[in-house]
Amino acid sequence: MGSGNELGSFLRSRREKVDAASAGVVSTTRRRVKGLRREELALLAGVSPSYYTRIEQGRDRHPSREILEALARALRLDDTERSYLWSLAMPSLDPADGAAALTRSVRPGVLHLLERWADLPAFVVGPRRDVLAGTPLAARVNPAWSPGRNLIEFTFLDPRARDVYPDWTEITVQAVAGLRATVAARRTELDGFVASMRARSETFRSLWDSHEVYDRVVGHKRLRVDGVGVLRLDFETLSLAGPEGHVLYVYFPEPGSPDDRVLRDLA
Incomplete structure (x- = not known):
């Protein structure tokens, strides 16, 4: 650490x-x-x-x-x-030290919501930023948003990330600052992951050692999508109640915009 x-x-x-x-x-x-x-x-x-x-x-x-x-x-x-x-x-007591052990199971109700939101890129992540579930459109828009992927590993270790994220440098800063905010409450779960990323990525290590900490719960992101070009999507993050520390990300275009029409075609 x-x-x-x-x-x-x-x-x-x-x-x-x-x-x-x-x-x-x-x-x-x-x-x-x-x-x-x-x-x-x-x-x-x-x-x-x-x-x-x-x-x-x-x-x-x-x-x-x-x-x-x-x-x-x-x-x-x-x-x-x-x-x-x-x-x-x-x-305080780290959730992983008590009865609330880390779980990768997403509640059935949340999975049902994702099924109903097939026309939006939406996905659920755990504290390490592992993608646990998502809509097919999420995986189509960004390969990092596919179940089984890890957002941090993709951003820093996957060569596709710089192409997918036109604003890659800004994305890396935000990713590390948000992860540090999560580590504060779930240190036992995340210490090993942070140590691994520090060893595997010089960029991650430098950003981690800068000690920036904040959490962007709303905003927008530009993504380069294969066969489409660059999309600009707004997003909201929704913390799901419960000890698991799951967060639901929902991305959406400005209504009536060219991005809206492209996203409807992809869906």
Whole structure:
């Protein structure tokens, strides 16, 4: 997973991204470091520099709730980053450690919905981003959306990915940031997978070590489809209730657009 001090590594990565001037830090000398110095962040958060240093160096891995909130405010973390910070400092019971073991079974009701949505690319993934079920149209639009595939492995290890995704670089950043957000809650399930991807892909390793964390639940994606060209599709992600951690992705075109007509023909 990296240094073995995920909390300290994450704090350091966020500290280096904060613009000192916009944070209200006045410097009379030329700065030699990116972002905030440790002592500057400590001052903004209202903690002693020596105590913050212990946190970042991994000598105190469970600071109090008040300290975490102060650091989150000083670092200007968004909601996803704040949740990730809490998960590192105060890890809850990992679902894989209890009765809710990882399962690849998709509920019959969800499978029935996919059957009814035959005119849309829709599919279900597990926490590792394994595709567990999907509509035939999903597999036609993107080979990565076929049951049995893994979205992360396809993006970083399959040579077709750069052709399928015209915005491949942007897609890789989003994929790793979203996976890191999932790891926070399901570490036991995903540690081995992340370690494997770090060993197999230099690009994945570099992005993982940047400690970006966010989760895009809506948006759009451009896909190059064989025999068709580039489609622009919007998407929604729906977390399915239950301990499995399954997520339903649904892609759809703008009504009446050329992409809409092409997708209807494919369906």
